[in-house]
Amino acid sequence: MKRESRGIQSIEVGGELLRALARSGEPMMLRDLAREAGMAPAKAHPYLVSFSRLGLIEQDETTGRYEIGALALELGLISLRRLSAVRIATPKIAALAGHINHAVSLAIWGSNGPTVVQIEEPSRPVHIAMRVGSVMALLETATGRAFAAFMPQKTISAALDNGIDRYGVGYNPKRAPKAPKVAEMLGEVRKHGIARALGDPLPGVNAFAAPVFDHAGHVALVITAMGPEATFDAHWDGDLANALRDCAGDISKRLGHGTVRAAE
Template sequence: MSDAPHPLFNQSLEKGLAVLRAFNASRRTMNLADIAQAAEINKSSAQRMIHTLEELGYVRKHPQTKRFQLTPKVMEIGYNYLAADTLVDVANPFLAELAQATGETTNLTEPDGLDMVYVARFVAPKFIPIHMPIGSRIPMYCTGSGRAFLSAQPDDELAATLQASDRKRHTQYTLTEIDDIIEQIEITRRRGYAINKEELFLGDMSIAAPIIGSQGLPVAAVHVVVPSSRWTMEEAERKLAPAVIECARAIRSSIRTL
């Protein structure tokens, strides 16, 4: 919860959003006590929040188990963001072209805090090891799109992001030391693209490039999924990296207001 004492800050709204965020893949359904604990609010507040959300249609209660779950209406909020996001509209044709040219799944991610969030995705017909639907989040420090984005940031912002990140080891290949990550980001800056070689998920690799906005700062990243079952990283860099860089540049040239 925020400690901000600003007179305009609405704590009830904060609590309601905390309840919505409490539901996830590991907490698909919850009772009132579960909700209070997950949202870090007291049971009385949880009861008021969940009743309001149920009345508004964002959650429903199972008639037998009395456990609550989200409804599809929650997706309306995320859809409205995507519908209003100019970058997604601009990028989609280029992502589709990249997917057709490479034969692999292409993605657009945007930054949110210490993560990159999937906002557009063109899935190839070929097998990919990890399903990442729109709205999925991945950490910046150990992913291709994250490092591509970080490579275009000023050094002080890059350092602050890495320092604040929970740099845990997801696989045996994950880099967690700041110096090692910065070394990879410096390589990214020199060649114009970043790579991720099974640092987040085994079998999952990526090649990514930053998208620079009109102010000269990164606004997003584009990346191609490169499954280790079909590619070596060396082959992928040689054959796919130029297309990924060109896609990012084409999107950048089409941006008018970001």
């Protein structure tokens, strides 16, 4: 019988606060966080102070709410990069960025929606409102539309019903497309196999996004190419769009996927 290793009970107790924060997915007040972790606020507070010093959590100075900190995010991203799909895709998007001379990003479906886990810059970087860890709006960005078009629609509908899109980069409630427009937009994405955004949500910046599928036909990640409209070939069948399709298709094959298709 395997002997159980001795641990440190106080760390395990404090870890319940981190678990509660992860389950929530949103910033929480001390009293709510403590309640979800099954402890009194007075007991929870010293743990939160220590976690803050380590960078595992951080507290908003204005609202007083606690959220996941920089160190926790970094650890999570390291874990994501070790996933086979991201490891296989990373050198591919580096080569693609050099070939098309535009920025290329990798995004996965995270707990808060489309989440950027890797960015490859071209020789002349374009300044965009995106960084590793950014959550992209589901219907207002090329990255989000690629997920929305090819993931199971019940997953996307549930995400939108739960307000998962509300805080994504590019989200603007005044520009949120209506249901008929969404159906038409996603139909166009499926038709071409890639999503396109022209100067929206970032004026002067165009983007194409292509899904990568795993052996089971599920969307493993999305590759997005973006650049200034003056030098970005935005034609559906242009060299840039085809290079992106080829890259996504090559990675899909490496993951055991035969043909790229929309999820049922």
